[in-house]
Amino acid sequence: MIGNKKLRVRKLCAKWIPFAVLLVFAILWLIPFVWAFGTSLKTEYDIANHPAGLLPSWGQWTFERYSSLLWGEYANIYPVARWLLNSVLVAVSSTVLSVAFAAMAAYALVFFDFKLKKLVISLFLMSMMIPSIINLIPLYVIVRDFKMSGSVVGLIIPGLANVFGMIVIRSFFSGIPKELTEAATLDGASQMRTFWKIVVPLGKNAIIVVALFAFMGSWNDFLFPQLVLSNADLDKLTLAVGLTIMSSTSGNDIGGRLAAAFISMIPVLIFFICTQNKLMEGINTTGIK
Amino acid sequence: MDNDEIELSKELQRQKRKTAVMKHLNILLFLAPFAIVFAIFFLYPLGYGIYVSFFKWNIYNPSANEFVGFGNYFKILFDSENIYHEYFMQGMWNTFLFVLMSVPCMLIIPFALAYLINMKPFGWKVFKCIFFAPGVISIAAVGIIFTELFNTDYGLINNLFNLQIQWTNQQPYAWIVILVCSVWWSIGSNLVIFHAALAEVDKTIYEAASLDGCVGLKKIWYITLPSIKNQFMVVLMTTVIGSFGLYGQSYLITKGGPDDTTQTVIMRIQAAASKPGFTGMVSAMAICLGIVIIICTVIQHFSTKERGEKISRRKRGKDKNAEAKA
Numbered sequence: 371m372i373g374n375k376k377l378r379v380r381k382l383c384a385k386w387i388p389f390a391v392l393l394v395f396a397i398l399w400l401i402p403f404v405w406a407f408g409t410s411l412k413t414e415y416d417i418a419n420h421p422a423g424l425l426p427s428w429g430q431w432t433f434e435r436y437s438s439l440l441w442g443e444y445a446n447i448y449p450v451a452r453w454l455l456n457s458v459l460v461a462v463s464s465t466v467l468s469v470a471f472a473a474m475a476a477y478a479l480v481f482f483d484f485k486l487k488k489l490v491i492s493l494f495l496m497s498m499m500i501p502s503i504i505n506l507i508p509l510y511v512i513v514r515d516f517k518m519s520g521s522v523v524g525l526i527i528p529g530l531a532n533v534f535g536m537i538v539i540r541s542f543f544s545g546i547p548k549e550l551t552e553a554a555t556l557d558g559a560s561q562m563r564t565f566w567k568i569v570v571p572l573g574k575n576a577i578i579v580v581a582l583f584a585f586m587g588s589w590n591d592f593l594f595p596q597l598v599l600s601n602a603d604l605d606k607l608t609l610a611v612g613l614t615i616m617s618s619t620s621g622n623d624i625g626g627r628l629a630a631a632f633i634s635m636i637p638v639l640i641f642f643i644c645t646q647n648k649l650m651e652g653i654n655t656t657g658i659k
Numbered sequence: 660m661d662n663d664e665i666e667l668s669k670e671l672q673r674q675k676r677k678t679a680v681m682k683h684l685n686i687l688l689f690l691a692p693f694a695i696v697f698a699i700f701f702l703y704p705l706g707y708g709i710y711v712s713f714f715k716w717n718i719y720n721p722s723a724n725e726f727v728g729f730g731n732y733f734k735i736l737f738d739s740e741n742i743y744h745e746y747f748m749q750g751m752w753n754t755f756l757f758v759l760m761s762v763p764c765m766l767i768i769p770f771a772l773a774y775l776i777n778m779k780p781f782g783w784k785v786f787k788c789i790f791f792a793p794g795v796i797s798i799a800a801v802g803i804i805f806t807e808l809f810n811t812d813y814g815l816i817n818n819l820f821n822l823q824i825q826w827t828n829q830q831p832y833a834w835i836v837i838l839v840c841s842v843w844w845s846i847g848s849n850l851v852i853f854h855a856a857l858a859e860v861d862k863t864i865y866e867a868a869s870l871d872g873c874v875g876l877k878k879i880w881y882i883t884l885p886s887i888k889n890q891f892m893v894v895l896m897t898t899v900i901g902s903f904g905l906y907g908q909s910y911l912i913t914k915g916g917p918d919d920t921t922q923t924v925i926m927r928i929q930a931a932a933s934k935p936g937f938t939g940m941v942s943a944m945a946i947c948l949g950i951v952i953i954i955c956t957v958i959q960h961f962s963t964k965e966r967g968e969k970i971s972r973r974k975r976g977k978d979k980n981a982e983a984k985a
Contacts, residue, residue: 384778385778385780385781386780388775388776388778388780389780389781389782391775392772392775392776392780392782392783392786393786395772395786395790396785396786396789396790399789399790399792399793399843400789401815402793402804402805402808402843403804405808405815406803406804406807406808409807417813418813421810421812421813421814421815421818422815422818422819470692471692471693471696472693474688474689474690474692474693475689475690475692475693475694477689478685478686478689478690479690482682482685482686482689484682484683484686490690490694494697497697497701497702499953499956499957499960500705500949500953501900501904501948501949501952501953501956503904503925503928503945503948503949503952504705504708504945504946504948504949505701505704505705505708506928506929506932506945507708507928507931507932507941507942507945508703508704508705508707508708508711508942509700509704510932511704511707512699512700512703512704512707527696527700528696528700529700530692530693530696530700531693531694531696531697531700531701533697533701536693561685561688561689562688565689586795589797590795590796590797590798592797592798592799592906592907593906593907593925593929596929597929597932597933600933609797609799609800610797610798610799611799613797613799613800613802613803614799614802614910614911616803617799617802617803617806617911624807624810624813627803627807628803628804628807630803631799631800631803631804632800634797634799634800635796635797635800638795638796638797639792639795639796641795642791642792642795646788646791649791649795650787650791650851653848653851653852654851654852654855
């Protein structure tokens with residue numbers, strides 16, 4: 371009887387102790403979000419007098435910072451809505467183009483045989499070992515020489531050869547039986563049609579994962595945009611660069627900075643909520659981080 | 660008859676040639692966009708960077724560039740009079756400190772959390788999401804949030820615990836802020852990999868171990884860790900490489916201070932790049948840092964070969980299952 375009780379207690383513990391520990395950590399992990407959001411809604415008086423409050427005092431919240439940043443007078447100094455638009459533009463176009471290029475290259479490397487193919491592949495593989503920091507300045511010099519610095523074009527084009535994504539897609543394409551594409555070719559389908567109608571649908575999962583990571587990589591890229599946009603006009607910046615400028619020039623306006631940070635987070639958090647399963651799966655199947 | 664045959668073989672040959680031409684055109688069509696961008700924006704800058712690193716670069720008069728061989732590298736590594744030697748050594752030392760501090764945290768915390776999540780308590784999926792979420796946010800926003808959290812006058816931490824610490828102006832506090840921020844921001848992917856690895860460990864091993872009296876931490880040390888050794892190595896090396904890339908946190912939160920104690924090599928390279936011209940010294944410095952990272956990558960490559968094979972085997976198994984179901 372007593373043993374039974376002990377066992378039950380132990381079972382309960384085994385279930386709820388992990389929960390309790392995880393809950394504590396989860397709260398710790400959420401506090402920065404909650405406090406930052408709460409503070410961005412506080413009045414100036416509240417920020418000065420109740421800085422430790424997670425949320426504004428009751429009835430004291432103000433959405434003024436958000437409206438001012440998005441369409442009010444603050445938007446003239448820090449055009450956050452414009453930055454948001456630029457970031458979306460860069461992320462979407464570089465994702466679409468880089469995934470298309472990567473998938474096409476992967477198709478060529480899997481379904482065609484040609485001289486030097488092995489050499490080309492090992493060149494791509496070896497290039498993945500080179501850390502991007504080595505290329506940072508020469509790349510910037512080239513972008514500048516092509517007159518692409520100071521605009522989003524200079525951010526999109528240099529990143530279009532996504533070697534890692536190409537390798538991931540290639541390894542998935544390799545699993546597609548060659549008979550399928552050969553049959554399509556015999557039936558008179560052009561290579562483009564075979565690629566688009568047969569190979570892409572079959573490699574869809576890999577392509578989606580690569581696209582998700584390309585999007586996130588572009589959205590969170592920090593070092594290179596900082597260089598390319600270092601002399602750009604204010605309304606040509608992306609969020610990452612704009613926020614950096616804002617954080618060093620907006621003085622004591624804590625609430626304003628946090629509101630801008632939150633505006634920048636909203637699209638990517640929505641994106642994350644919609645895609646979290648695929649993202650986490652992708653980390654495991656491809657090893658991208 | 661003979662003529663016909665000759666005609667036929669000629670026709671065949673023509674056909675063959677035509678398909679060969681078509682094939683190569685297709686290869687070109689599919690490979691060219693990727694290859695061109697790769698050549699212009701990867702190979703060329705790489706070669707250019709290495710080339711420049713062997714010269715004493717004169718930005719005002721490019722024809723006066725002087726070939727110095729490994730001179731720049733020598734100066735960076737050994738010439739204590741040279742400012743770039745100081746930049747590099749100081750930056751490497753700071754980065755190395757950060758690696759030493761951050762890597763244990765970024766292994767132990769996500770491992771512990773993944774271990775608990777793997778027990779599948781109530782709401783474990785939500786927990787996993789919460790820990791993963793910060794990783795998708797741009798470092799620019801993360802930097803702002805943590806700067807304000809640790810703000811001396813209006814920050815949460817000082818006011819919550821009644822402190823007056825100037826977090827970003829003193830050591831070791833500046834490192835603590837960077838460390839807390841980095842852990843918060845980047846344990847997510849490590850946690851996901853650990854969780855997947857733990858979920859794969861055979862449950863019967865645990866049962867056998869507990870029957871033999873192996874429980875608690877002992878069980879983790881002797882059973883769990885050895886069974887996820889490969890994934891552990893992957894996480895270890897990618898975390899080390901990631902930590903060598905420390906840039907955004909110290910750039911945004913401490914701005915390299917106090918007294919340059921959180922300056923990193925990447926920050927020096929970035930600062931040099933925004934000045935006009937581009938010297939062989941900076942390029943050589945970037946390559947030195949790159950070589951350190953490449954060494955880490957090579958270690959990772961050799962220590963994880965096994966894992967790659969394992970994954971592909973598993974995938975094949977899954978494909979077979981799918982086929983069987985179909």
